[in-house]
Amino acid sequence: MAATRRLANTVAVITISHPPVNALSSSVRHALVKEFGEASRDPKVEAIVLNGSGRKFSAGADIREFGTSAIKTVSLEDINSTIEASQKPVVAAIEGIALGGGLELALACHYRVADIQAKVGLPEVLIGILPAAGGTQRLPRLIGVPAALDVIVRGRHIPASEALKLGIVDEVVQGNALDAAIQLARKVIGYPLNKKRLSTVRISSDSNLEDFLDTAVEKAKKQFRGAKAPLACIEAVRASVHLSYHQGLEKERQLFFSLWATGQPQAQQYAFFSEREAGKWTHSSGARWDTEEAKPIRTAAVIGLGTMGRGIVISLSKAKIPVIAIEQDAQQLEVGKKAVNSLLEREAEKLKQQGSVPSSNLGSVHFTLDFGELQDVDLVIEAVYENMELKKEIFRKLSSVCKPDAFLCTNTSGLNVDEIASVTHRPNQVIGTHFFSPANIMRLLEVVRGQQTSLTAIATAMNLGKKLGKVAVLVGNCPLFVGNRMLGPYLEQASYLLEEGYYPEEVDQAMEEFGFAMGPFRMMDLAGLDVGWRSRTEKGLTGAKVPQGTPARQRLGSRYSPLADILCESGRFGQKTGRGWYQYEKPGGRTGKPDPWVKDFLQKYRKTHQIKQQPSNPEQIVERCAFALANEGFRILEDGIASCPEDIDVIYNNGYGWPKYRGGPMYYASSVGLPKVLDTLEKYYKANPDVPSMKPAFLLKKLAALGGPPIKEWRTQVGKPVNKL
C-alpha cells in the first residue's frame, strides 16, 4: 500500500508508505488522491493528519520517475491544491525528512508539526530542477522572499529548530510528532482556514525587493558558474512577487521544462544516483557491500597533524569517534593541537547554534607523542607527508604496537599501498584512505584496496567513510589511484597550451566557464607546485638525475613540459610563496592576479624553443583538457582500477571541482558522444604522436565502435575488463 488511512477518533491519519524514503511515486500520488478524497467525504472525519511511515515524512518526488511517463500521471500540485482547499483542517506530522515535493506537500497543509530531529528543505536545485509543485510560490508567501530564496537556491536541509524560527513549521516537539499533530488537529477543528491557505496570501513588492532579486541573480551567476537551476529558482520566486498564485505556478512549470531541456537535470540526477551506487561496492570474488560485515570503530588514531591530519581528526570527532592524535615532536604536536582545538571550537559553536550539546556530539581528542598509547585503538589513519620510507617506518611501528585486529590506513594520495602493507605483519588489515583537503569539509574519500586487503577491511573503511559523512569510492591500487592519475594528462595538456600561446588566466577562465570550481593553474597554485616538483625530481624527470644531453622538452621519447619545474626552480611554489602561476598579495595570500613575470617568461620560453603558436580558441582548451581526463578514465576502467564510469564521475564531482551539472568526465564524454571524443583524440594524437596520454584508449574505441551506448550500459558492453576490483 502506498498510503494507508486510519481513524483516531474524528481525525483521519493518512500515512505515506513507500520505503525507504517515502518518495512520492505515481502509486503514492494515486493513493493520496484516494485516501484524501475518502477522508474528506467521510462525515465522521473532522480533521486530517498526514505523515510518513518509518519515521520519515517524505524525500519528495520519486527522482527515478523524471524522464518517464509516470511523472505525468496525477500531478503533485493538483494534490496540494486539493489539500489546501480542504474544508477540514489538515496537519502535516513531519518526522525525519520533508524534502522537495515532501515539503511542498506539507506546505499545502494548513499546519505543520515537526519532530526536533527532523530536517526540511527544498533541495531540488541540487538535482538540477526547481520545486515545481508550488514550492517556489508557497514558501515566499509563508516566510518572505529573502528567506525563501535562501532556502530554495541553496537547497540545504534545515534542522527543525531553524525551520521553527523561519516560520516553516508551526510547532516542534521532542516526543512523538504524530501524537502532537493529532492533538493540534483536534484543537483547530472549526477554526477558520483562509489565512492558512498559502496560495491566497499576497506578497507586497517594493523596489528593495527588486534590487534584492537582481543582486541574487548576479551572485548566483558567480557562485554557481553555469548551473541553470539556481537562476530558474530565482525567476520562479520573482514570479511569486509579481504574479497571481496560478500564473506563478504556470511560470514554475515553464521553468521546469526549460531546465529539463538543458540536460543539466539529467546529469545531476545521474550524479545523485551514482553517489548512492558508489557505496554498493562489489569485489571480483563475488563479495559485496551487503555480504561483508564492517567492524565497529569505537576509537581511532591519526598520525601526523599537518593540514590533512587535522582535517581527519575533526572528521572523526564530528562522527563522535574518540581520537588519539600523534605528532613526532613536542613543537609540532603543540602547533597541531592549537589548530585542531580551534577547529573543534568552531564545530562546537555550530552545534550550539543548532541547539545540540557539543560534548555529547563531538568525539574527544587526546594529543600525544607516545605510539604506545595506540595499543587499544580500532583503527589508525597515517597522514604524514608523501614519503615512502617515512610511511614504512610508521607502519612498522604500528604493526608492532597496535592490537592484532586494528586496521591500519594510509592517507597516501598515490603511493603504493601494497609496498606500505608489506612492512607489517598484517597486510590484510592495511588499506588506503585517501582524504581530500580540507578533509573535514571535502566529501570524497578514495578507499584504496591493496592486493592483500581483506574484505572486512574494505567493508570497515567504506562504512567509516559513510559514518564520516563522506562519499566513499572503492578503487584499486595503482600509482596515484583514480583522481590524481587522471590529473596527469589533464595538467599536461594545460601546460602544453601555455607553450602553444595561451596564458594561465586564459586556460583557467575557459575551464572555469566550463564550470570547474578552479582552473588547472589556480588549482596548482593552491595545492603547491613543489609537491609535483618533488615527485618529478624523485622520478628523475627533472633535476640532477636527468641524463646529460636530454632535450629540454622531451623525456623518454615523449613530449615533456618543464614549465612548472622552471617556476619551482625560481622559488615560485604558488600561494604559499606568494608567487606561482599567478602573483598574490603576500605569501599565503588567496587572491591571484596575472603576473607580468609569467607572461614575459612564457614569451621568452616560446621564442627560445621556437614553438608554433595556436590561434586562440577557448573551445579547444576545454576539449583538450576534458578529453584528456576522460581518456585516462577509460584506461582506468580497462585496468580495473575503478569498477565503473559512475565511480570515476563521483570522484571528479566530489574531489576535483568538476561541475556536477555536467555529470563527471565520463558522463560528459558520453553526452558529447564517444565517436566525437574518439575522433578528436585521434586527430590530436596523429598530429602529436609524442603525447602518448592522448592516444585513444582501447575501451573508448570499443565503445565508440558500438555507437557510444548510454553510460549505464557500459558495464555490460565491456564485460570483464571492468570490475576487476
Ligand SMILES: CC(C)(COP(=O)(O)OP(=O)(O)OC[C@H]1O[C@@H](n2cnc3c(N)ncnc32)[C@H](O)[C@@H]1OP(=O)(O)O)[C@@H](O)C(=O)NCCC(=O)NCCSC(=O)/C=C/CCCCCCCCCCCCC(=O)O
Ligand atoms: C536525505 C535522503 C532522503 C536520505 O539519505 P540517506 O538516509 O543517506 O539515504 P540514501 O542512500 O541517500 O537514500 C536511500 C535510498 O532512497 C533513494 N532516494 C532518496 N531520495 C529519493 C527520491 N527523492 N526519489 C527516489 N529515490 C530516492 C536513494 O536513491 C536510495 O536508494 P538506492 O540505495 O539508490 O536504491 C537523501 O536520499 C536525499 O537527499 N534524497 C533526495 C531528496 C531530494 O532531492 N528531494 C527532492 C526530489 S525532486 C522533488 O521533490 C520535486 C518536486 C516537484 C515535482 C514537480 C514535477 C513537475 C513535473 C512536470 C512534468 C515532468 C515531466 C518530466 C520531463 C519529461 O519527461 O519530459
